[in-house]
Structures are given as structure tokens and as C-alpha cells.
Amino acid sequence: MSKILFVINPISGDRDKEDYIHEIDSWGESLGLSIEKWETTGEDDEKKLKKVIADAQPETVVAVGGDGTVMLCAEVVKDTDVALGILPGGSANGMATEVEVPDDIRGALAVIAQEKTVMADMLLFNGKDYGLHISDVGLNAGLVKDFEEGERRGFLGYASGVASQLLNLKTFRAELVLDDQIVEEQGHMIAFANARRYGTGAILSNQGRVDDGVFEVYVLRELSLPGLAGQFFDHLDEADSYFEVYRTKKVTVNLKDPQPFQIDGETKPESTKVTVEVLPKCLKLIVGADY
Numbered sequence: 042m043s044k045i046l047f048v049i050n051p052i053s054g055d056r057d058k059e060d061y062i063h064e065i066d067s068w069g070e071s072l073g074l075s076i077e078k079w080e081t082t083g084e085d086d087e088k089k090l091k092k093v094i095a096d097a098q099p100e101t102v103v104a105v106g107g108d109g110t111v112m113l114c115a116e117v118v119k120d121t122d123v124a125l126g127i128l129p130g131g132s133a134n135g136m137a138t139e140v141e142v143p144d145d146i147r148g149a150l151a152v153i154a155q156e157k158t159v160m161a162d163m164l165l166f167n168g169k170d171y172g173l174h175i176s177d178v179g180l181n182a183g184l185v186k187d188f189e190e191g192e193r194r195g196f197l198g199y200a201s202g203v204a205s206q207l208l209n210l211k212t213f214r215a216e217l218v219l220d221d222q223i224v225e226e227q228g229h230m231i232a233f234a235n236a237r238r239y240g241t242g243a244i245l246s247n248q249g250r251v252d253d254g255v256f257e258v259y260v261l262r263e264l265s266l267p268g269l270a271g272q273f274f275d276h277l278d279e280a281d282s283y284f285e286v287y288r289t290k291k292v293t294v295n296l297k298d299p300q301p302f303q304i305d306g307e308t309k310p311e312s313t314k315v316t317v318e319v320l321p322k323c324l325k326l327i328v329g330a331d332y
């Protein structure tokens with residue numbers, strides 16, 4: 042790992058990136074690394090990043106930002122030998138948490154220096170959109186949409202979104218065409234998880250890994266408050282019936298009525314059909330020593 046490109050999102054997480062740049066420079070100098078930095082612009086970044094990588098030819102690209110910045114870098118370096126590291130600097134860093142990358146700058150740089158990698162899977166939605174972490178239709182996607190559209194930011198904005206979603210709570214019906222079975226489900230939400238937990242900490246499956254060649258389809262059938270509370274404290278009993286987890290390489294979800302839909306925190310148009318397939322082992326991802 043002699044040449045590293047840091048892709049820095051200057052606005053992510055409302056965190057000043059000067060500290061990051063200072064730490065990156067002194068870390069690179071102490072290890073004798075060749076470091077390049079590039080700031081995202083918010084416009085056409087995928088195309089711009091491809092060119093920056095083609096010119097710089099780094100062995101490692103490090104995303105400095107939130108899940109959106111990680112996703113941008115993942116899309117560009119997938120199916121190449123370039124490794125992807127994460128230096129968490131966003132308001133949501135679900136993928137970093139999942140693969141045991143610490144939230145502090147020095148801890149995350151130490152993980153990058155160790156160069157432990159896994160070949161991570163990615164998910165392909167409707168044949169065109171990529172996902173890396175957790176996406177869903179229904180309740181949570183409705184919350185993400187309300188939050189994006191709401192004028193209030195921060196906790197109050199989130200809380201008012203939760204209140205409005207809970208007041209309008211309805212289950213919906215879905216047919217799931219999985220690898221080995223077709224099932225009918227009714228519930229509040231269907232999540233497609235390449236990881237065990239959301240960035241908020243809620244756990245969705247006990248066994249999911251980013252490099253296992255499958256993903257989990259989590260169906261929340263009922264709002265069990267004790268069950269959901271447990272999920273925020275790392276407790277999930279897969280024998281409970283308020284939810285179901287299916288493992289698969291591909292699923293088509295046919296919905297009776299269109300539902301809110303989000304991919305890795307980004308709202309997508311509502312629709313009555315969502316297809317998801319795993320793209321196995323396409324991303325060389327740097328993970329923490331304990332992952």
C-alpha cells in the first residue's frame with residue numbers, strides 16, 4: 042500500500058475536515074506513504090472520481106465521509122484490485138460500524154495501515170442501482186423520505202417523522218420470489234441486508250456478513266416493541282414470529298401497492314416491484330482486525 046487516494050466529502054456530517062487532513066498528512070508522513078487527496082463536489086462525482094483514479098493509479102482509495110461517500114467510492118473501485126478503506130466522517134457510518142472500523146480518526150487510520158481486506162458483496166437493485174449496506178421498502182424508507190423532505194434537521198426532525206409514520210401505520214402485502222421458494226408476506230417493512238445492523242445499531246440478522254455471497258431479506262411482520270427494543274441492544278431471537286429472515290442470492294418483491302423505497306439511505310421512487318441480486322465478492326474492502 043504505497044499510494045493512497047483519500048476521497049474527502051467536505052460537507053459530510055457537518056464535521057470540519059481540517060482535522061482529518063492534518064491527521065492524514067502526519068500519518069502518511071510517519072509511514073512514508075504517497076498520499077493524494079481529492080474533494081467531492083456533489084455534482085457528477087462518479088465520473089470525476091473515475092478520472093482522478095485513472096490519473097493517480099492508487100492501490101487504495103479511502104472514503105472520508107458518510108455512507109454516501111463510501112458508496113460513491115465502492116461503485117468506482119468495484120471489480121478492480123483497488124482496495125477501499127473507510128475513514129468515518131458522516132452523520133451515518135453504518136458500513137464502517139459493521140466492519141469494525143472505529144469512529145475516531147487515528148483508530149480508523151490504524152485499521153487502514155493493517156490492510157486486512159475481505160472480498161465484499163454488493164447488491165444490485167432493479168438491474169441499475171448499487172447498494173452496499175442495508176436498503177428497504179416500507180416503514181423505514183418512509184422515515185428516510187420524511188426526514189429528507191422535512192424542514193427540521195437533527196433529532197426533532199427525526200422524531201416528528203417517527204410520529205407521523207406511527208400515526209399512519211399500515212401493513213402491506215408482498216410476494217417474495219426467493220432462490221428456493223415463493224412466499225406471501227404481510228408486514229410493515231422489508232429490508233435487504235448485506236450487513237447485520239443499521240447505522241443506528243438495530244440488528245437485523247445474527248449471521249449476515251458482507252462477504253458471504255448471500256444477503257438477508259428481513260420482513261417486519263408486526264411492531265413488537267420489546268422485540269424491536271431488543272434489536273437496538275444486539276438481541277435478536279430468530280425464533281420470534283414478529284419478523285422473518287430469509288437468506289438468498291436474489292429476490293423479486295411484488296407489492297400490491299407502491300411503497301417507499303430507499304437504498305443505503307437514499308430515497309428512490311415508490312414502486313410495486315423491486316428486484317435485488319447479490320454481486321458476490323466484487324469489492325476489496327478494508328476491515329477492522331476483529332471482523
Ligand SMILES: Nc1ncnc2c1ncn2[C@@H]1O[C@H](COP(=O)(O)OP(=O)(O)OP(=O)(O)O)[C@@H](O)[C@H]1O
Pocket residue numbers: 050051052053054055081082083084106107108109110111130131132133134306
Ligand atoms: N462538495 C459538496 N457539496 C455539496 N454536497 C456534496 C459535496 N460532496 C458530496 N456531497 C453530497 O454529500 C452526500 C453524501 O454524504 P455522506 O453520506 O457521505 O455524508 P453524511 O453526512 O452521512 O450525509 P447525509 O447525512 O446527508 O446522508 C451526497 O448527496 C453528495 O452529493
